[in-house]
Amino acid sequence: MTAKVLVRDLWKAFSTDKGTISVLEGVDLTVAAREFIAIVGPSGCGKSTLLSLLAGFEQPDSGEALIDGQPIAGPGRNGILITQRGSVFPWMTVRRNLEFGAQDMPATEREGLIQYYLELCGLTGFEAAYPHQLSGGMLQRVEVARAFMAKPDILYMDEPFGALDVLTRLRMRTELLHILNRDSHTCLLVTHDVEEALHMADRIVVMAPRPSRIKREFPVPVAHPRATLHPVLLRLKEQILQELGLSAVGVESDAMRVPPIDLMPRRRLRPRSDRALADMSHAALSPDTPAAVGPERFDVVVVGGGPGGASAAALLAERGLKVLILERQRFPRFHTGESLLPALWELWDRLDVTAAIEAAGFVPKQGIAFGMTQSGDEVALLTSEYPEYFPRTYAYHVERSRFDQILLNNARKKGAEVREAWSVQDVLFAGDQVCGVLAGPNDGELRPILADVVVDATGRDCLISRRLGWRRPDPVLNKVAHFTYFAGAWRRNAQEFFPEQDSIAGAAVTDVHTVNGGWLCYIPLANDVVSVSVVLDAKAAGQIRGGPQERFDHAVASCPKVQEWLRGARPLMPMQTVSNIAYLNDHFVGHGFMLVGDAAMFIDPIFSSGVTLAIRGGIFAADCILDAFQRRDFSEASLKPYEERIRVPMERIFRIIHHWYELLDREDNSNMLLRAQRTPWLRERLIVLLSGGYEKMDLESFLLAAGHPTG
Amino acid sequence: MRLFHRLVPVFVVGILVAVWWVAARPSMIFPTPDKVVIGLIELVGKGVLAQHVIASLFRVTMGYGLAVALAIPLGSVMGWFPAAFRAFNPVIQLLRPISPIAWIPLAILTFGVSDASPTFLIFLSSFFPIVVETTSGVHLVERQYIRAARNFEVGGFRLFRQVIFLAALPQVITGMRVGLGVAWLVVVAAEMVAINSGLGYLIIDSRNAGTRYDLVVAGMVIIGVIGYLLDLTMSRLEALDSVRWRYSYDR
Numbered sequence: 001m002t003a004k005v006l007v008r009d010l011w012k013a014f015s016t017d018k019g020t021i022s023v024l025e026g027v028d029l030t031v032a033a034r035e036f037i038a039i040v041g042p043s044g045c046g047k048s049t050l051l052s053l054l055a056g057f058e059q060p061d062s063g064e065a066l067i068d069g070q071p072i073a074g075p076g077r078n079g080i081l082i083t084q085r086g087s088v089f090p091w092m093t094v095r096r097n098l099e100f101g102a103q104d105m106p107a108t109e110r111e112g113l114i115q116y117y118l119e120l121c122g123l124t125g126f127e128a129a130y131p132h133q134l135s136g137g138m139l140q141r142v143e144v145a146r147a148f149m150a151k152p153d154i155l156y157m158d159e160p161f162g163a164l165d166v167l168t169r170l171r172m173r174t175e176l177l178h179i180l181n182r183d184s185h186t187c188l189l190v191t192h193d194v195e196e197a198l199h200m201a202d203r204i205v206v207m208a209p210r211p212s213r214i215k216r217e218f219p220v221p222v223a224h225p226r227a228t229l230h231p232v233l234l235r236l237k238e239q240i241l242q243e244l245g246l247s248a249v250g251v252e253s254d255a256m257r258v259p260p261i262d263l264m265p266r267r268r269l270r271p272r273s274d275r276a277l278a279d280m281s282h283a284a285l286s287p288d289t290p291a292a293v294g295p296e297r298f299d300v301v302v303v304g305g306g307p308g309g310a311s312a313a314a315l316l317a318e319r320g321l322k323v324l325i326l327e328r329q330r331f332p333r334f335h336t337g338e339s340l341l342p343a344l345w346e347l348w349d350r351l352d353v354t355a356a357i358e359a360a361g362f363v364p365k366q367g368i369a370f371g372m373t374q375s376g377d378e379v380a381l382l383t384s385e386y387p388e389y390f391p392r393t394y395a396y397h398v399e400r401s402r403f404d405q406i407l408l409n410n411a412r413k414k415g416a417e418v419r420e421a422w423s424v425q426d427v428l429f430a431g432d433q434v435c436g437v438l439a440g441p442n443d444g445e446l447r448p449i450l451a452d453v454v455v456d457a458t459g460r461d462c463l464i465s466r467r468l469g470w471r472r473p474d475p476v477l478n479k480v481a482h483f484t485y486f487a488g489a490w491r492r493n494a495q496e497f498f499p500e501q502d503s504i505a506g507a508a509v510t511d512v513h514t515v516n517g518g519w520l521c522y523i524p525l526a527n528d529v530v531s532v533s534v535v536l537d538a539k540a541a542g543q544i545r546g547g548p549q550e551r552f553d554h555a556v557a558s559c560p561k562v563q564e565w566l567r568g569a570r571p572l573m574p575m576q577t578v579s580n581i582a583y584l585n586d587h588f589v590g591h592g593f594m595l596v597g598d599a600a601m602f603i604d605p606i607f608s609s610g611v612t613l614a615i616r617g618g619i620f621a622a623d624c625i626l627d628a629f630q631r632r633d634f635s636e637a638s639l640k641p642y643e644e645r646i647r648v649p650m651e652r653i654f655r656i657i658h659h660w661y662e663l664l665d666r667e668d669n670s671n672m673l674l675r676a677q678r679t680p681w682l683r684e685r686l687i688v689l690l691s692g693g694y695e696k697m698d699l700e701s702f703l704l705a706a707g708h709p710t711g
Numbered sequence: 712m713r714l715f716h717r718l719v720p721v722f723v724v725g726i727l728v729a730v731w732w733v734a735a736r737p738s739m740i741f742p743t744p745d746k747v748v749i750g751l752i753e754l755v756g757k758g759v760l761a762q763h764v765i766a767s768l769f770r771v772t773m774g775y776g777l778a779v780a781l782a783i784p785l786g787s788v789m790g791w792f793p794a795a796f797r798a799f800n801p802v803i804q805l806l807r808p809i810s811p812i813a814w815i816p817l818a819i820l821t822f823g824v825s826d827a828s829p830t831f832l833i834f835l836s837s838f839f840p841i842v843v844e845t846t847s848g849v850h851l852v853e854r855q856y857i858r859a860a861r862n863f864e865v866g867g868f869r870l871f872r873q874v875i876f877l878a879a880l881p882q883v884i885t886g887m888r889v890g891l892g893v894a895w896l897v898v899v900a901a902e903m904v905a906i907n908s909g910l911g912y913l914i915i916d917s918r919n920a921g922t923r924y925d926l927v928v929a930g931m932v933i934i935g936v937i938g939y940l941l942d943l944t945m946s947r948l949e950a951l952d953s954v955r956w957r958y959s960y961d962r
Contacts, residue, residue, distance in 0.1 A: 057858060075861045087859035090956035091877040100873065101863055132956045150863055 038197035041207035084162035101149030308597030309457030311618030335400030337531025343692025362396035434592035477582035483533030649694035750925035774833025786845025837890030844886025848879030881957030
């Protein structure tokens, strides 16, 4: 494979009044096709000249510069140069500018391309606008869109975002990466901003003056999207700064703590509402400035309106903090049926939602019935057997859509502002401190929203931890879940398990049965609806031919009892599929942010632990944030108590479930459930565990009792 | 508040008219505003005014149109090709300071007493401002636009039509606006000496043929009003979306 760009011993000098100035002194560079190279260096090191030369605007004095093995004949559509000064024609509308980029193209093809890039670059609706009516960031997007219209192989970008304010620049980086992701171009970016280079490039080339040539190259071995705080990037940054002679080791670690945010106001003569983002002034960041001046400010922004986020927000708002919940979907959002745990009563009391939940008409749930399909054994574990552990010995089977709505409404009632159908695009960092999010209505304009603390309750999206590379998937627990709702399925009479005095009218148990390749969960809900989900090992699922429905049917067919229950039942919706790979994050907090619920850890749904852990996490997070506001200290250390509290139950359940399957797979006498039938001591612990009392028992003794050799 | 701002100029005009009226009252010859208005009505009534206005406007249209048609191409060539600039600029700079009035004798000598001589004088007067502004406009087109065009492989006449000319257009329009102002200035002077129709002729004739100073001033007022309207029209051009970027201080 030949290199896309090949530069060998390139020399270039300019003659001026004061004599000849040597700009390039033996530059060597090779760029592969589709590679993204960033060239960093101090001003005067010749990096812009190199780009200009590659784009064909200058001729080298000696040496060779080849594109696709050919010498560069002059500027052409093959390689478009974008500069910070901008060359969008101000006398043409946005549309005409884009047309200009592809004049010789047949009109229909061109029209299609225009629509595509308008859409991709977020310019739809601005076709007829003239450049002087656009903000700086939008103008730069027109520049990029026009460049793409020419279908170039290579993009040369010379400080493309240099003229923009910091926040717009951050946003443009992300957007450009997003655009580049869809089309594949070779990119050469010249920048003096090392962070920008680290954020975007596959390889960073450091140029230095005297002699003006390439001094060193650094590959960036981090996948996109990249977190500014990624340890590898921080190390690279340090090395690159050293290479540039800009790093004073020792001072650097301190310097990194100081937020390098320099949100300079853009000079404008006339105010314009469509430049809200450009209006970021550093004044707007100080707490005593009215929020109307700059971006919105909240004490706490909670990303995600599920149980964890809504719980945290309710408690924070109740105590007078200014809280914003950003939820991508519009509630009620569709979700599976869920078997809740008795441990939740204490948490509901704390949240002040007990009455609302009691009034919702959910089906009471008194325990779990485990069925071993192979041996035909059935073990019922009822919370009421050990009533002293929990305030009430039952919980509910709920439709998550309704349950989540109750919690979100509660947060709203307590004073939290809730924005549904809002997406968060990115987290804003000032140095390594999170200072807010970049968010907007779905398909709407993004804007910065500043906050002292950002709570990431984005569930399995893991907004922040993915970015920081904290997510540690557990490949052993890689599951696929298929679920749907049925009407007219058989409902078990739960009375059969209880002595009369313990039974609650209309109550049910959660039926969990082993099936081929996994297990099945049968949850009777209100209105004659039953939620059935099948959780299969991803590998086992892959071996079953067909789609989700076939896998579901296959699994149900392996469990005659449930197959019988579903005879004649009518599915209420097409089969739904969720990928359930377990993961645990390295950390749950950082400077100015916390991870709550599934955003911190996700484990197999077999214990229905997710909702309990999320709500508990939300409450713990709120406690910790309230303390942090007392101290007005939002550093990692200040938020750490939350992690210490929630990590205990989370890791406990993680480890138990990790061992669960091998224990469950034993169908002989050592099977944990069967042993629980005979051993009251084990039975008690199992019931407490399945009721959500993760802090109420001792893990090691449980595992020991369960017969796990290592504990 | 807006209304107030609009009324201020009317107010100023009113005061000036009042001063004029008070100052002119004792004079036997100098006409007062009311006499001027009566004179104007008389001119309109006889149909003479329209005739003169049309005659003047016709000459301006011819001379100015010719100037625009020649000055813009020449200015573009001079602005783009340094050789052309070196060749023509000295001549232009030499001829430019000569008042068109000075050309009147030569014009009469060459074209006689006809529409041709005022047309020629108007052409001369508006040609230079347009050439000079066009030249500078084209010369100063920002390099990054031309580089971008070359990057998209747009060259030749298309480069001129889509990029260079449009980039220079705001300044060309400024030249045209100045040129039209001078043209209107000159048409009156030209008509005073060489012609028997037009607003300039109306003024001279009114003085010579019966010392009708009311009609002299009426002619002056009409010239002023039409000149103002012409300039207003040109300033409308500057508000077009495709040229506004250059005048706006917005960014």
